[in-house]
Amino acid sequence: MSECNLLDVLSNKKVLCVEDEACILNNIMESLELFFGKVVGVRDGIEALDEAQSNLYDVIMLDISIPHLDGLDVVKKIREFDKKIPIIILSAHTEQEYLWRAVELKITRYLIKPYDKNALIKALEDVALELIGHTPMLQITSECKYDFCKKTICCHNELVHLSKSESRLLEYFLKRPNQTITYEQLFDYMWEFEQPSKEALKSIVKELRKKVDNTFIKNLYGVGYVCEI
């Protein structure tokens, strides 16, 4: 685990970045692109909420003073439908009023602007840890382990690399063990706007079964899948 870089966990993740100042947003996005698989930036509270509701994001970073709906209100609304998504607040405000509100929203980090690189890295690591449930190596079956950082499967002492979409899908399953996952959820999460196809999805699942274990992803006919660990 020591040689594992936690930030690599993020490489197949999607982040939503909310900041009203174009220049700052641009720079943060450029920075985040170094770590995340995909970065989307929006500039106001309503847009941010719309994006978050689309259910496509793994992480959200937002400023508090944004037009229309303030950052903390956005988080409050997100928490109504998603209790788990890691959230980082970026703000110049240190007023108690804001901090009180933030505490109740179970956010991962509250970064005070201007922040430095280390604070950002630390926050991203926290987010990564949260995303993998604080276990960088997950035992999928008795023989197979998944390494979140390296995106590899260690099965019967053999190391198998996963593609980006494979690891993304696997992590989505691992995060929701023993839950029904519909095709629609997966389509949204995996493809966003491109026209997805069941065949493409099935082929990824097939690859996963081949690389890991045949049994841990079960078909639910006409509905989707369930991951049993």
Place this chain on the structure above:
Amino acid sequence: MKYSFKMIVALFVVLYAVITLLFFNFYRELALKDARQEAFFVLDTMNAIRDYVSLVQRPLIEELKAKKLLVADFFDPRLLSSSYITRAIYNIQKEKKNINYDYKLVATDPLNPDHEGNAFENEILENFKEGKTKEYSSIIKEEGTRYFYVSLPIHNSQESCLQCHTTQSAPKAMIAQYHHIPTFESKVGDVIAMLSLKIPVYSILTYHVKEFIVGGTVMLIVFIVFILFIYKIYRNEQRLNEKTSMLMMSQNRLASMGEMIGNISHQWRQPLAQVGSILINLELHSDKDKLTKEKVTQKIKEANEQLVFMSSTIDDFKNFFVPNTSQKEFSVQEVIYRAQKLLSASLEKYAIHVCVEIQTNFTRFGHANEIVQVLINIMNNAKEAFLAHEIKERKIEITAFLQNGISVITVQNNAGRIDDAVIDKIFDPYFTTKESSSGLGLYMSQMIIEKNGATLRVENVDNGVIFTIIF
């Protein structure tokens, strides 16, 4: 100080004049009273002399006549006429300058034509005769000179008087001397004549001139001391006022400094955050060896833009704080623009829309910074009202126009009305409805506006407040 110093001094001068007048009048009355008493005393003495002549001297002459020591027909006014003797004594006194009174005896139908009274004297004599008064004193005017006139009746005519004052019994020598002796048509004890003294008022007052001068001087000194005393109090009050206003100025200055520093920090927060994000971005790219030359150039350019903005912001604030002693011509557009620019960060932060309408860009001569300060003050108050009343659509309208040739700036907001109970007090020093406020902002604003020869007014409008600066 409720009343002006000048008014109090004026009041004192009037009071002093009244008191002095009363004082002199009082002294004059006193002097006249003294003179009257003295005159009566003199007249009483003369009456006494008359009595002596009637009761002692004449019977003695008669005795001498009876003893044939004098001829039966003897008559000499120097021994027998009381009127003659009193006049002679008066003349002696007058010669010695003991008195400056004009003495006169008035009788009806007198032996001596000098004793004929004028209309005024005869009237008094008639009153005496009828017993209406026992003494008389008044101020009369004769040939432009004022006299104090005092008279007493001669009421005690004796039997010895009648002897001579009857035609049949008058001595031959007396008849030879006076030719015609009118007979007294009265009984013994009746009033037959009166004595009078005429004293010039001027001489009475001159006699008391020392008292007048001393009294007047003392009063003047007392008055001057009073004025000095009041002046001292006035000066102290003035100094206290100066100190208070200095204190207020510095308090207000501190408060507005604090606000300005708050504004600077608002203004700077954004560019600082931007530069920070640029640096992190550069550092992360460099860490990952993804830093290209183009990227560095572009990021440095971005950072420089922010630095230029910060530099110009701090210049704006510096210009605002610089205590420019000289007055300059400035345009209304310039001051409104500057006020808006200094507050831009906080206006943006609280989503306050400022709508500026310059109908006439008039120019004024004075301290532009002071007008800017007032505008900032009013806008800051509006900002606080927006927050306190939780207004969603926040709008401040600043309008500059000419009305009948008078330059006017209005600042209107929709932050809710000011309570009618307090709207008259908002310009009072230390009046505030907020917890963390000195209560000096609007007071100082009004002072500044008035110092610049303008007036600042406030009114409630539909859903807000309008401040009007009338130059």
